[in-house]
Amino acid sequence: MHPSRSAPTDWIVQKIADPPGGLDTTTTHQHETFAEGLVLDCGTVLRPLDVAYRTYGRLNDVRSNAILLCHALTGDQYAAETHPVTGKPGWWDTLVGPGKPIDTDRFFVICANVLGGCMGSTGPRSEMTDAEGHPQGRPWGTLFPAVTIRDMVRAQAMLVERLGITKLFAVIGGSMGGMQVLAWAALYPERVFSAIPIATAAWHSAQNIAFNEIGRQAINADPEFHGGEYWRHGTIPARGLAVARMTAHITYLSEEALTRKFGRRLRTGPMLTFDNDLFEVESYLQHQGSTFVQRFDANSYLTITRAMDFFDIAAEHEGALGAAFRASPVRFCVISFTSDWLFPTAMSRELVRALNAAAANVSFVEITSDKGHDAFLLDEPVLFRTVSGFLKGAAERWR
Numbered sequence: 001m002h003p004s005r006s007a008p009t010d011w012i013v014q015k016i017a018d019p020p021g022g023l024d025t026t027t028t029h030q031h032e033t034f035a036e037g038l039v040l041d042c043g044t045v046l047r048p049l050d051v052a053y054r055t056y057g058r059l060n061d062v063r064s065n066a067i068l069l070c071h072a073l074t075g076d077q078y079a080a081e082t083h084p085v086t087g088k089p090g091w092w093d094t095l096v097g098p099g100k101p102i103d104t105d106r107f108f109v110i111c112a113n114v115l116g117g118c119m120g121s122t123g124p125r126s127e128m129t130d131a132e133g134h135p136q137g138r139p140w141g142t143l144f145p146a147v148t149i150r151d152m153v154r155a156q157a158m159l160v161e162r163l164g165i166t167k168l169f170a171v172i173g174g175s176m177g178g179m180q181v182l183a184w185a186a187l188y189p190e191r192v193f194s195a196i197p198i199a200t201a202a203w204h205s206a207q208n209i210a211f212n213e214i215g216r217q218a219i220n221a222d223p224e225f226h227g228g229e230y231w232r233h234g235t236i237p238a239r240g241l242a243v244a245r246m247t248a249h250i251t252y253l254s255e256e257a258l259t260r261k262f263g264r265r266l267r268t269g270p271m272l273t274f275d276n277d278l279f280e281v282e283s284y285l286q287h288q289g290s291t292f293v294q295r296f297d298a299n300s301y302l303t304i305t306r307a308m309d310f311f312d313i314a315a316e317h318e319g320a321l322g323a324a325f326r327a328s329p330v331r332f333c334v335i336s337f338t339s340d341w342l343f344p345t346a347m348s349r350e351l352v353r354a355l356n357a358a359a360a361n362v363s364f365v366e367i368t369s370d371k372g373h374d375a376f377l378l379d380e381p382v383l384f385r386t387v388s389g390f391l392k393g394a395a396e397r398w399r
Helices: 149-162 176-187 206-221 238-252 255-261 280-292 298-310 321-325 345-357 373-377 381-398
Strands: 011-015 026-034 049-056 066-070 108-112 127-129 135-139 168-174 192-198 331-337 361-367
Touching: 026 149, 049 149, 066 149, 066 176, 108 149, 149 176, 149 298, 168 176, 168 381, 176 192, 176 298, 176 321, 192 381, 206 238, 206 298, 238 280, 238 298, 238 373, 255 280, 321 345, 331 345, 331 373, 331 381, 345 361, 361 381
Parallel strands: 066 108, 066 168, 168 192, 192 331, 331 361
Antiparallel strands: 011 026, 026 049, 049 108, 127 135
């Protein structure tokens, strides 16, 4: 699959600090720069603003077939192609592509790296600027201002407008991507025809905030963190970031999935010697942690997890969730999974009740799966049929 050449082709070359092992992480990002910048919810002006993105498929002549994908916490813009750093398939390669549920033979698909990210969009590793946009000769690091999910969506809206698209056919995303979908529907209902929030919620729960805090504390406790200025010392807080990833990854799985994949099996021999023997599940988590530090920035992790924690659409409307979507013209398809304990079905049902109370057009599907929260990224035929069927029905009404 090849990115579309119908969109602007400005590029930015980024050098990520080399992790242990010397992986070459120089990569090139398709991007747009907004000289006027963006005023954040916290009041800070980010000027200029870079938004890195990728596109798949072709925009039709009337610009009516655009779908925006919103990525999760550790995702990026490489949704449906080989990742330039890891060499792995795109994170939604199962769902996006020619003939797939999000069919790039029919749709023009856009995916942008979120504000605060580390794959080309303005974030903590970008060069720090003042309010007028003058460079300060150092990365932002921990001085990068607090961003919100709404800020991320406003940056995406600027990109969509730059691409000449006045209304998106659909906005689709899971987990933190689903939060962005809901923010799009609340902020720009006139610019979105349909929305598919998957495995998500209208706010972050206390449990999820707690898990995020464990990850942040692990990063801060790493001696190589250096108060967030590890770039001055030529290091990265690899151990802390790996532990943060390992902790989060446990929440993405279910007990059934862990038992099916690993059980209590040891990598070597039948007996645990407390020396070099590992349970297979331990080895798996360590691998997840070690590969993560090769592609992700610790300060970005701190920034984005905090944005998730502060997400609360109801609080933005004096505690009334339905008020965010009152008489919304957007068509919603809310999807959850039975074994997702990070964003359980009860949270999706609460969102659906609020949408119903607001007289919004909403359908809801709970998918039986033992794969946990990560089911939205995996081979789930019911998910594929649901997304494909909803988009087909929405297209008939869009005409």
